[in-house]
Amino acid sequence: MEYKKIITKDDCYMFGQGTHYEIYNKLGAHLMEIDGVKGTYFAVWAPNAVNVSVVGEFNNWIGFDHNMEMENDSGIWELFIPGVGEGEMYKYVISTKNGDTLYKSDPYGFWSEKRPGNASKVANIEDYTWKDKKWHEKKENHYEEPMSIYEVHMGSWKKDFVDENDEDGFYDYKRLAKELVAYVKDMGYTHVELMGVLEHPFDGSWGYQVVGYYAPTARYGKPVEFMHLVDEFHRAGIGVILDWVPAHFPKDAHGLAMFDGTPLYEYADTRKGEHPDWGTKIFDYSKTEVVNFLIANALFWVEKYHVDGLRVDAVASMLYLDYGRQDGQWVPNKYGDNKNLEAIEFFKHLSSIMKQRNPQAYIIAEESTAWPKVTADPKDGGLGFSYKWNMGWMHDFLEYVKLDPYFKKFNHNKMTFGLTYAFSENFILVLSHDEVVHLKCSMLNKMPGYPADKFKNLKTAYTFMFGHPGRKLLFMGQDFGQLQEWSEARSLDWYLLEEPEHKDLHEYVKKLLHLYKKYPAMYTETKGYDAFEWINCNDNDRSIFSFIRKTGEENYKNAIGFVTNFTPIAREDYRVGVPKAGTYKRLLTTESGETKEVKYKAKKGECDGMPYSLDMPLHPFESVIFEFPKVAATRKSHAKSTKGKKAVNKK
Structure with a gap:
């Protein structure tokens, strides 16, 4: 028939x-x-x-x-x-x-x-009834909102071997919709970034060697159950970002490689079509049908699965024809240089159509080079990404915090250099899964010193990170001090939360996350250098950094101050300069058990180039976040207020 x-x-x-x-x-x-x-x-x-x-x-x-x-x-x-x-x-x-x-x-x-x-x-993905209408009715500009991301690998976040025949112990999408959503909300993260959602054959690839670009992995359940997970995140007020891999795909016989007996999805020339380091195929961005496959896929996850953003993996490998190759292993473009012109046009096409169809969605570049204008509009010669991972900051930051305190004073610039380019792109500061694998140590074990010092050092490192301009990303386990390096094959060591120091770190990061959401000065990025001011960036002998985060308003209205001490030395006579008189309030300290309210009265007299100063004794490795005085009402406004009251009383 x-x-x-x-x-x-x-x-x-x-x-x-x-x-x-x-x-x-x-x-x-x-x-x-x-x-x-x-x-x-x-x-x-x-x-x-x-x-x-x-x-x-x-x-x-x-x-x-x-x-x-x-x-x-x-x-x-x-x-x-x-x-x-x-x-x-x-x-x-x-x-x-x-x-x-x-x-x-x-x-x-x-x-x-x-x-x-x-x-x-065969799947039906049309009949799911979404319940996140309120989430999508929000019209906020995401550049003006806080963004603190919890990067998570769902298969190893937690495991439960309730079935003796279940060798994986995976939580399914339905259970994750209860427990993972609740955890992320309670901690105070604003977004979750999910690794390895798109279907992939090999667990050890962490989901970065994709075969099923349109299929949420069956490891954790059905497609509509993944929709339910996204739905529940949104109902909890949490944005969802997916890892997305348009750079390469594996050679598995059932996948895209040599799909119809010819190099259909990949470049035919192996000097362009294969990654020698990764053993994977590279998409042929010169073919309109391949570009259509990828761009429609990006739109698919945003429009069909309601995800809020895509983090694009391995962008540098797409932009440079000689990425991971020696001389003679790559083919220059028509101008004789190493830029992949087709990939550049692909990104411009992708970002333009995404902005047109889904203006609230965002595309994040994992791009590790100095390629210019990654987050600039294509009309201005940019690639059009919403955000870029700040890999340079991450490298310098980790090199500094893992140093023995004695050597920190010789490497002070590693922590200050990032501010010279902090607003050149829309950056996300990342401490991702890549930094806690392959013998790089967990975040806690990167820290120098005795165990107690490691916890203090890490709390101060996180404080500096949350004060530094840029959105934030922490990989799972980093917020409670995971000891082992991460492995996709096992659960995080949640039992560590029974240990006082791990629990204390966990509670501190939670306070930091909630503070970040509460105070706009901590997430204001669009004002550029009007949102940041050093108090003292040259105190290398004491390895102390002090700075101000601002909302760009006059008279330091709603400003927040940061002081971070990266040595195990107490500074009982420490004074920090401030720009205005008044009483300052401590919002948070890294010192365990310090819950009492502390206020600092500004004293007139030059300090750190400022006209006033605060006496702020510091413990070893202590960081302090403090709130500026509220702006007092002017005499004129006060007079109007008084006049109004008199009128009411007279009447």
């Missing part, structure tokens, strides 16, 4: 132009009813195949019983199969020009078989 075709000439044209931004509604597997018959419609792009057929549970995996037809010489093959329902597994059987037979998963499939299986599964 013949059924009407779903793929139209317009679909083929737009896909060929790279502008079919909802191509996922046509390609892939879609449950539907045609001429009164229920079944599943399959469509796949394989322009160089001799024949394509669909196999699955419905035909006992026997090839060539369900041959597809190519539509309009577009390279798109399609077929409606009656009776195929939700949850059924399938693959495409591709006959190549070389006479090979390939069994491929669906590049546009919405659901996958749980690894080690690799078949695609």
